[in-house]
Amino acid sequence: MSVFHTNLLSTLRNLGKRVTDRLWRLGFASRFLLATLLYSGMTLKRFHLTIREIYFTGVLSLIIILVSGLFVGMVLGLQGYDTLQRYGSSEALGILVALSLVRELGPVVSALLFASRAGSAITAEIGLMKATEQLSAMEMMAVNPIARVVAPRFWAGVISMPILAALFSAMGIFGGYLVGVQLIGVDEGSFWSQMQASVDFREDILNGVIKSFVFGILVSWIAVFEGYDCEPTAEGVSGATTRTVVTSSLAILSADFVLTALMFRGV
Amino acid sequence: MNRLTLDLWVGFFVAIGLASLLFLALKVGNLSGSNMGPTYRLEARFDNIGGLKIRAPVKSAGVVVGRVTDIQFDAERYQAVVGMNVNGQYHFPRDTFATINTSGLLGEQYVGFEAGGDEAMLKAGETLKKTQSAVVLEKLISQFMFNKASEDKKEEK
Numbered sequence: 001m002s003v004f005h006t007n008l009l010s011t012l013r014n015l016g017k018r019v020t021d022r023l024w025r026l027g028f029a030s031r032f033l034l035a036t037l038l039y040s041g042m043t044l045k046r047f048h049l050t051i052r053e054i055y056f057t058g059v060l061s062l063i064i065i066l067v068s069g070l071f072v073g074m075v076l077g078l079q080g081y082d083t084l085q086r087y088g089s090s091e092a093l094g095i096l097v098a099l100s101l102v103r104e105l106g107p108v109v110s111a112l113l114f115a116s117r118a119g120s121a122i123t124a125e126i127g128l129m130k131a132t133e134q135l136s137a138m139e140m141m142a143v144n145p146i147a148r149v150v151a152p153r154f155w156a157g158v159i160s161m162p163i164l165a166a167l168f169s170a171m172g173i174f175g176g177y178l179v180g181v182q183l184i185g186v187d188e189g190s191f192w193s194q195m196q197a198s199v200d201f202r203e204d205i206l207n208g209v210i211k212s213f214v215f216g217i218l219v220s221w222i223a224v225f226e227g228y229d230c231e232p233t234a235e236g237v238s239g240a241t242t243r244t245v246v247t248s249s250l251a252i253l254s255a256d257f258v259l260t261a262l263m264f265r266g267v
Numbered sequence: 268m269n270r271l272t273l274d275l276w277v278g279f280f281v282a283i284g285l286a287s288l289l290f291l292a293l294k295v296g297n298l299s300g301s302n303m304g305p306t307y308r309l310e311a312r313f314d315n316i317g318g319l320k321i322r323a324p325v326k327s328a329g330v331v332v333g334r335v336t337d338i339q340f341d342a343e344r345y346q347a348v349v350g351m352n353v354n355g356q357y358h359f360p361r362d363t364f365a366t367i368n369t370s371g372l373l374g375e376q377y378v379g380f381e382a383g384g385d386e387a388m389l390k391a392g393e394t395l396k397k398t399q400s401a402v403v404l405e406k407l408i409s410q411f412m413f414n415k416a417s418e419d420k421k422e423e424k
Contacts, residue, residue, distance in 0.1 A: 169287070170287035200296060
């Protein structure tokens with residue numbers, strides 16, 4: 001066999017190995033999610049564990065979510081006004097700000113922020129626990145690490161995400177109001193009334209909440225799995241943290257496309 | 268950290284989350300306004316509904332009195348059948364005129380009711396007899412263009 005053939009063969013072999021590796025990890029991740037859900041009964045009975053994690057993932061993310069929500073809303077107000085006033089319909093600014101925040105930006109941007117603020121922290125924490133053999137020590141003491149460490153962090157993420165997304169949207173609308181009404185001088189009455197006339201509670205707001213709930217499951221799942229699965233070395237933990245942010249960002253954006261296609265097909 | 272402080276912070280977090288959801292529902296959305304109380308159903312047939320959509324408002328004298336609930340196609344008469352839920356407080360004479368209007372030049376389309384003079388009122392499930400279709404802008408423009416073209420020809424002769 002020539003050198004060329006050997007090269008080709010090894011390239012193909014590497015490709016195949018990467019594909020089977022990914023499939024293997026996906027299968028393991030699904031089994032891991034199932035185990036997490038199965039052991040959640042025990043966790044929910046000792047709810048203070050989850051509350052402690054909600055403090056670390058949710059409450060400590062408040063500042064970044066509120067501040068970025070305010071600024072996103074303010075930018076939407078400026079940009080939206082600039083475009084809308086060309087068509088003489090600057091009163092529709094309220095609709096533009098509210099719909100884009102409630103439907104898309106609120107759930108998606110807060111989930112991206114959540115993945116990088118809280119998801120990476122969860123991965124690093126669980127990864128370090130694994131590297132310092134705390135998880136094995138728990139197993140030695142007949143404490144199930146999935147019920148004690150993984151499930152509370154998973155549920156804390158799932159609970160925090162919709163709350164953070166709702167706060168992001170509310171804050172963004174307030175930012176749009178500040179810029180649009182207070183700074184630029186769009187009529188306050190038409191800003192709110194046009195918004196109320198075209199934002200539907202079930203179609204827009206509830207669908208946004210459902211989206212953020214799905215993103216919460218995705219981000220928390222990826223974060224706890226990457227932490228649990230990481231190589232127990234310093235390098236392994238850092239790699240797992242990076243993978244959490246990259247994978248969950250991609251998962252959020254692709255899931256957002258699928259959910260949007262399902263929800264808003266335009267009657 | 269003390270467990271009580273932790274609980275306090277998480278309680279605060281959940282509370283402001285719920286408050287913002289309430290703000291979205293009441294101030295941003297129209298949850299408070301969508302409840303019209305008891306309604307009754309009316310139908311109207313149109314030759315052309317233009318861009319009318321489900322959930323479009325039904326207005327009389329500019330006031331919202333109901334919403335479009337369904338739009339169907341009648342294959343026998345080749346007409347659109349528009350079903351509407353009208354607020355139970357309001358009753359309209361039997362010769363009420365239903366039109367499809369547009370709010371503003373490019374705004375959304377809605378059904379307008381112009382009350383007639385009949386003594387008898389429309390009952391639930393009845394069909395409005397007198398209707399006027401949506402104005403299709405393309406038709407108007409093309410009519411205008413053809414008229415203009417034929418005028419020009421006359422002048423040449």
